[in-house]
Amino acid sequence: MKHKIAVWCLRILGLIGLFGAWAYATGPGGVSPILVPKMSVVWEQFKLLVTSSHTWSSAGITAVELLAAFAIALVAGVVVGFICGRTPFRAEVAEPLIAWGYLVPLVLFYPLFILWFGVGMQSKIAYGALSGFFPIAFNSLRGFRAIDQRYLKVARAFGASGSQTDWQVKMPAALPMVLSGVRIGAALCMITVILAEMLASTRGLGYELARASQTLQVAEAFALILILLVFVAIVQYAINHFGKERYRTDA
Template sequence: MTDAASPTRTAITPTADAPSRATRRTHRAWAERLIPLLPDLALLAFWQWASGRLVREIYVSKPTAVVARLYELFASGEIYSHLWTTAQELVLGYTIGVAGGVVAGYALGRSPRLARVFEPYVMAFYGIPKIALAPLFIIWFGIGMGSKIALAAIMVFFLVFYNVYTGVRGVDRELVNLTLVMGANQRQLTRHVYLPAAAPFVMLGMRLAIPYSVIGVIVGEFTSATQGLGLFIHEASSTYDPAGVFAGIAILLVFVVGAGILAGRLERRLLRWRTLSGVGPSEI
């Protein structure tokens, strides 16, 4: 009797341990997700404690006050028109800047003659602080969306341009000559050699350009605007509303983080071939 029961208990033991192992794995996964948030939580806790004790609340507000201000803005619908205006300016400015940077960077990268003619002018214009162009763009395009789109586009353009230009100029000439010897035409050369080689540089430029497009739009709205998050933040600061200022900054942070996540997913999709060929994301 005892011998017959013993194997049964031995067989049940691993099954009983399985839920505990799954629970431990779940706890470990949650811990890995939460650990990166600990510095943020500590900073928020310190901010909440220090406001009114170490620093006057009129200067820095409090996280709880910022959350309450965000709720008020969305509940009343006051922020939606500003959000919509800024979102349109960001998307259009970013898209135009990326498209122009890719085309110009590829054209000058493929043509040494064009590069010799235009690169000095591009370098000279690149040295001008783009923020200084905001008043000029307002004169040209008015106080509406056009001036903000132009400012964001010009800030994005140069980052993307130089990354694409570097990627195309860095293509191995022996690979290009070998491809031509094998009978490839210019379209095939572009598709199978230049574009794969420049793709990581394009994605790098697109990721780096995200915060700069936000800077361009917000600075333009600071200068002159009728709608937009920049105008909202400017008005909040002029009326000594630090909670409103931090609420606007928090919304902009969501814009930047969300755009960065989308850019990362696009990069993984477009550069999947590099992972399959043994080149990891850290090497891109």
């Protein structure tokens, strides 16, 4: 309990220090408001944005793109990781290929996604799904590959079928590694979807941020960054909470 209180106190102190530095930097004789606006100006712009239907429409578009991309990456990544991790031979063949895809900067291929899918939601979903797929598939493969074979022998000794072994032995044993990949994949999905909206799009929070920056609406850009930070925090909290509950249930 004391440890948690100390952690939260340090987090709050860190935020206070950050906002204090911001206030000091934008005070008299500080940074030009053209570069960094005052907190009060950003806060007023933030309130205007969160009460605007246009902002909520943009957030809805980004949320749909993110959820669709993450769902595709999650299903495809876990399935591929499970199939490839079932036997040592498959794992040995697939692991370096998936690791290579994980390390390649996929932004290099985004022009091809625009060419294939256009500048609409489809290109953002496909790009985000591909970015999230590799860490989920890689960690899932490693998780299924690292299962202690003694668990499988005990399950077979008690007459467990193949499907029972998969769902009641392999999946719980691999779950920590899978969830680790899911968290990384979700983060990459968010980054790439928002980046894709900034690079080539006509709507979404990323597009609104790029538009505000290009037209020198600095206060609006900062307010949109705050909205995106809140958006990302909500998504990460939901994923972490689901992971903890799922792990507790399987345990």
